[in-house]
Amino acid sequence: MKNKLFFIVIILLASTIFADYNEILNRVSNQYQDINTLEAELIQTSYVPLLNQSIHSLGNLYLQDDIIIVEFYSPARLFMILNNGELTLYSHDTNVAFINSIDGMQQIYQFAEILSQEMKFIEKNDNLLVFDVQNPVDIVSYIRLYINETTELIEQITYPGDGLAVNTVSFINQKFNMPLSKDINDFKIPENATIIRQ
Secondary structure, eight states: OOOHHHHHHHTTTHHHTTTOOHHHHHHHHHTTTOOOEEEEEEEEEETTTTTTEEEEEEEEEEEEEEEEEEEEEEESSSEEEEEEEEEEEEEETTTEEEEEEOOOHHHHHHHHHHHHHOOEEEEETEEEEEEEEEOHHHHSSSSEEEEETTOOEEEEEEEEOTOOOOOEEEEEEEESEEESSSOOOGOOOOSEEEEEEE
């Protein structure tokens, strides 16, 4: 769950991550500062080397003020809400909700500090600038950011998953400070759901 949470929070920490970098990173930071709303389509691909298989998940990211919601609709139907230091994960398929206070947030902020010190430019791949961090902490052992040189938006994040898996999250059609296509208040746990507090 922490790995899934990481890519949600990393966008919010962009101003911290990019604070001391070159001009283009500062401009990227400005894109993500002072946003009231953000909506994007998500494609998460988990590649499992042992099986030589990729698993694709489709979803959407919604951000309004300090509330972050990630909704996946294929293949599994679930949503995650991060609000006031509490993470809720609800599965439509099992009708089970996990609610967890985020002690791991400290680890995420720690990793953001590492990013601000250890990020290195790796290569330019077509129109994408690739930045890499290799500095293991508990939350993830590395992260790789792919930034569109033209739009100056984060297009992809790659980070390790469970075991030897590699996760790649693509952000598509990012929309800033526009009315969200869904009301975040609609993301509620049904009254008959099984709730597990961790």
